Amino acid sequence: MRSLLKKTLDGRKIILASKSPRRQELLKMLELDFEIRTKETDESYSENLKGAEVARYLAEKKALAFQGELNADDLLITSDTTVCVDDQILNKPENKEEAMKMLKQLSGRKHEVITACALFSKEGLKVFHDSTEVHFRELSLEEIEHYVDGYAPFDKAGAYGIQDFIGAIGVDRIHGSYYTVMGLPLHLLYKELKNLLEKK
């Protein structure tokens, strides 16, 4: 089967700058061939930034880390996912206690998940983002502990993956895109790739 995007992408090399197997799996849904190239980036940000600004800032920072290293036909995709509750940002938990604390905070209420992407190439830098509201029912302590012990969600902002056990049993509804919560706003990424490449 010929890919829809590949027609416009002819000759371009797509590079995904993410170690996340979830993001790699998501990008494959767009029928793209791509390579993975990762770089350690300092993920600190100014406290003046709020919600989407943080995700956008970090996606851009991850892209600019490749400045001077891209070839003329390279098209780099970076992204950052931020979990916000009560105007507070939940980062990746450092240990079991922090993970359990985050899940207790998310239990029985809604929060916001923002994923920003940056596209970096000879056409320049383009940053965009999408936001989804996620609602957890009340989680029991047993469920939270079982999840943290069994799934070790230490690489995940907010200490959970919606595609994991806790997302299956605990998330009763979302408002927005599921893929944005998983780590890539695929509908926007597709649109932006199409726009970028049709303008060539």
Place this chain on the structure above:
Amino acid sequence: MRSLLKKTLDGRKIILASKSPRRQELLKMLELDFEIRTKETDESYSENLKGAEVARYLAEKKALAFQGELNADDLLITSDTTVCVDDQILNKPENKEEAMKMLKQLSGRKHEVITACALFSKEGLKVFHDSTEVHFRELSLEEIEHYVDGYAPFDKAGAYGIQDFIGAIGVDRIHGSYYTVMGLPLHLLYKELKNLLEKK
């Protein structure tokens, strides 16, 4: 890792009556061991039934087809997914033309996906359902044809899978559970299994 549900499920044999690989994948997220047992069921229903009633009726019908065949410790799970738009139910498309017609009808608007489940065992029959609103942006004819030709969605009510290419590029938001759209309302199924087994 010990399953949370298995503790209460001790000694029960879970049977999923579905050929759908998606449903099998979803049920695994609840950390359950189960076997697949399928039976051809006539999926016709009275025209007097609307939306959720159809899904509930068919889930129950699929369960009752096993009457007299279950052992004392068997717990059967059946389900049915219904796609509704304009008070009309979209079934599985019979051919390319019908699939394309359905996707054109869903393009640029919202519709409702209802999945009903039945649990059938010595405790009796329990039917429940969940409903999710799905919104497609405007799809191009090229996108629709590419999807139908490449993914052959003839086993899918409404002619699409949200976990496929067309769901990735075309669904910009849902309101409800993603897993309900995929084919099992996992949060409800978990709750009902827990309730049923704790009452033992």
